[in-house]
Amino acid sequence: MTQVHSVILKIDGVTKLHGQFRALNSISLTINRGEIFGLLGPNGAGKSTLLSILAGSSKPCSGIATFDGTQIQPSNQTLRSRIGLVPQDFAFYEDLTAKENLLFFGQLFGLRGTFLTNKVNEILQIIGLDDGKAHQYSKHFSGGMKRRLNLGIALVHSPDVLMLDEPTVGVDPQSRNRIFEAIKTINALGTTVIYTTHYMEEAESLCNRIAILDHGEIIACDTLKNLLALTQTTVKFSIIEDDQSKEEILIRSIPALKPNILPGSYSLTTHTNPTPDIINLLVNEKIQIINLQMDSPNLEKVFLSLTGRHLRD
Amino acid sequence: MIQSFIIAKKELQLLIRDKLTATVLFALPFAMILILGLLLGEGFGQKSDDLMRISVLNLDKGLGLNNKSWAEHAIDDIVSTPNIKVEIIQGKELADELVKTGKRAAVIIFNPDFSERVNECSFLSKGVNPFHRDGIYLEKLQVSIIKDNKQPATSAIIESVCQIALLRIVMPWMIGKAFEKLGDPEFIELLGKEVSLPIPPSLRLLIPKDKIPLGELLELASGKDIDLAKNYREKVGVGIQTALTGQFKNYNLTGKSWASLTRSINNPETVKTLTTFQNEDGTGILKRGAIRYQILVPSFTVMFAFSLILISGWIFVAEKRQGTFNRLLSTPVRTSSILMGKFLPTIIISLLQIFFLLGLGKLLLGLKIGLSTWSLTDWMIALIILPFATSFCVAASSLFIGILSKNETQLALLSSVPVCLFALIGGCIFPWEMMPDNAKTLAFLTPQGWALDAFREIMPSSFDTTTDFQLIWKSSLVLSIMGFILLSITWVTLGKIRFGNS
Incomplete structure (x- = not known):
């Protein structure tokens, strides 16, 4: 992943209404050049709406979105060449081959001749x-291949920002990995990536920074590490209770350790991962361990802690 | 503009790959024209005469009554019969061919000796007696009928017509001749021998006989004067004729023709229809061409051109639903270029379809397009301006319907109903000639009506010698204006969709 240099996209107080429904409610965030930015949220959270505003396909009801300091507006044609949008649906011509689709959209972005051919071959x-x-x-392609072609079309004109709207819906793990590899390759070449998903695993494995959306609002936006820090890690373990003094040593060494109902069972919840310290202590004191279970923090837990709901509810 | 061509090229590429649709777009209209043409028959679009056709070959070389051949008299007789028209066939070979190919059920042939044989017909023992129980011996009169065995009913009717006509020719002729014979000295002499009158007693001294033949009596009356005796015999003949005429005064027994014999008056309402054989094989390679295609081809050309609204509109709506249209909108291509990219293929397809139908119509059906008097400008107006204006209106309508419809159901409702209804009102389904008088006025509320009016002008269905180019110009202008208005609305709407999305 490339190093973050400066802000490329800025959203300031953006609100979008669909009739009476408030799809986005005063959203503000910045996206840095070269990063992979995740928009995580359940279905209907407002991710696609936000993406369409950033892509210039839709106008906010209030607030402003800028691309490199220029206000993003549907009428701003020049910005379209700098943005690559991968829609959630398959948006290509099924009676054209993959190459013909790429050539067609490449031509619409003004690419011609050998440059276009080379670019298409590179994307393929x-x-x-x-x-x-x-x-x-492309009508004969599998779902995963179609997803990849959908992605490729957005890349053919070498956009500065690639926006992906849930690009892995309904694909097999192999194709998903292919898509991830492609995104990482593109990002390594300097393209900023905005990735919307409701799969926390995808956001965790791809994104530098993640904004969590719910009901049209950003409830958290930070690096993965900082987001995970919003929740705690719980470690549960059991020892052979043959020596009362061992238990005293444990409690003395780790004051936050809580005995469970079962004799010899303990649990510890901290903001940092306490497992190494616990294992070191047990080894040093020669305490025999029966089992150890760690409940790591993840974005699901972050979402749960922030909203009281599960991400996929 | 380059982007428009790129989009248009892609649209055409997609169409070519969809071979079924491409085939249907071009082959279906022509198949419909062909099938409907065959189903409707020769009379479609023409005024029906409802007359039975009797085909006649006249080879008669002789002369009959009034310095006309008896064959001409027979033809006159048949043609004067109500609900019958006579078609003169030129030559025996053609007659044989027509019957052999089933194009005619029967052909009546008056052979070269027909008049001579009729002239020989007489009640006299030396004369030809053509009669038999059921009518006339045709062979005795040198009349023959060649028949198609596959059409026995029709050929039987034709033979009956022939028999009746010959009876009406031969019978009065024979009666007339026989009546004339009443005045002949030979007849009176015969009569004089056959008829004996009683001698009154007071005259028996002079003529010592109980009875005396009429002939001797006339000789006695003439005083043995031969000339006077002949004169008396003639007077008897005339007397007999006069007496018979007076006795049968409703008939002219010396008339020698049916009309004279029966003292009938010609029915003024009887229209005599005498034609010469016209080859109705049809023109073009298929030999199916006929006048009806002059109506069907323009009608279906216009109807199917406007049915492209449904197809193009459907593709447009499907693209909107599939997301490719939004992807197009997300490119830096101008809205007008996207619109033109969608507009051009429909125009091209419509033009291709029009030229395909006209070309195939010309080639296979021998469709008559234009007049020999047309100049190059006239041809350009007819084959460039009008098809282009029509296609322009079709393409604009399809985009208009496509942009208005949010899904295929809406499109089906918005396009198919008006397309079918307008085609009906516009005269594409029923020719205006078959519709009420005010229908044509109503037709001009539809683009189909304007287009069809102009297309029919370039494909004259009758023996037109002029073309109303002012009408073609007017129609082209109206279609262009309609198209321009619809295209403008579509452009504004698309701009709102793309830039005014709030």
Whole structure:
């Protein structure tokens, strides 16, 4: 992942109404150049709406969104060349081959001749649709291949910012990994990536920073580490209770340790991962351990702690 | 503008790959024209005469009454019969061919000796007696009928017509001749021998006989004067004729024609229809071409051109639903270029469809397009301006319907109903000639009506010698204006969708 240099996208107090429904409620955030920024939230949280505003496909009812200091507006044609949008649906022509689709959209972005051909070949390689697949009608593609082609079309004009709206819905793990690899490759080449998903694992594995949306509002926005720090790690373990003095040593060494109902069972909840310290103590004091269970923090827990609901509810 | 061509090229590429749709777009209209043409028959679009056709080959070389051949008299007789028209066939080979191919059920042939044979017909023992129980011996009169065995009913009717006509020709002729014979000296001499009158007693001294033949009596009356005796015999003949005429005064027994014999008056309402054989094989490679296609081709050309609204509109709506349209909108391509990119293919397809139907109509059906008097400008107006204006209106309508419809159901409602209804009102389904008088006025409320009016002008269905180019210009202008208005609305709407999305 490339190093973060400066703000490329800024959203300030953006509100979007769909009739009476408030899809976005005074959203403010910044996205830095070169980062992979995750928009995480349950279905209907407002992720796609926010993405459409950032892509210039939709106008906010209030607030402002800027791209490199320029206000994003649907009428601003030049910004469109700097943005690559991967919609949630398959948005390509199924009766064209993968290569023809890429050539077509490349031409619409003004690419011509050898440059276009080379660029298309490069993209086909990145999304893993080179070889014979490039010349197959896309209607014959598997779901995963279609997702990759959907991604490739957004990359053909080398956008500064790539926006992906849940690009892995309904794909097999192999294709998902391919997509991740492609995103990482593109990001490594300097493209800023905005990735919306409701899969916390995807956000955790890809994103530098993550904004968690719920009911049209950003309830948290930070690096993964800082977000995870919003919740605590719980470690539960059991020892052979043959020596009362061992228990005293444990409690003395780790004052936060709480005995459980079962004899010889303990639990510890901290903001940092206490497992190494516990294991070191047990080894040093020669205390025999029966089992150890760690409940690590994740974005699901973060979301749960922030909203009181599960992410997939 | 380049982007428009890129989008248009892609649209056409997609269409070509969808071979079924491409085939249906071009082949279906022509198939419909062909099938409907066959179903409707020759009379479609023409005024029906409802007359039975009797085909006649006249080879008669002789002369009959009034310096006309008896065959001409027979033809006159048939053609004067109500609900019958006579078609003169030119030559025996053609007659044989027509019957052999089933195009005619039967052909009546008056052979070269027909008049001579009729002239020979007489009640006299030396004369030809053509009669038999059921009518006339055709062979005795040198009349033949070649028949198609597959059409026995029709050929039987034709033979009956022939029999009746010959009876009406031969019978009065024979009666007339026989009546004339009443005045002949030979007849009176015969009569004089056959008829004997009683001698009154007071005259028996002079003529010592109980009875005396009429002939001898006339000789006695003439005083043995031969000339006077002949004169008396003639007077008897005339007397007999006059007496018979007076006795049968409703008939002219010397008339020698049916009309004279029966003292009938011609029915003024009877229209005599005498034609010569016209080859109705049809024109073009298929030999199916006929006048009805002059109506069907323009009607279906216009109807199917406007049915593209449904197809193009459907593709447009499907693209909106599939998300590719939004992807197009997310590119830096101008809205007008996107619109043109969608607009051009419909125009091209519509033009191709129009030229395909006209071309195939010309090639296979021998469709008559234009007049020999047309200049190059006229041809350009007819084959460039009008098709382009029509296609322009079609393409604009399809985008208009496509942009208005949010889904395929809406599109089906918004396009199919008006397209079908307008085609009906516009005269594409029923020719205006078959519709009420005010229908044509109503037709001009529809683009189909304007287009069809102009297309029919370039494909004249009758023996037109002029073309109303002012009408073609007017129609083209109206279609262009309609298209321009719809296209403008579509452009504004698309701009709102793209930039005014709030």
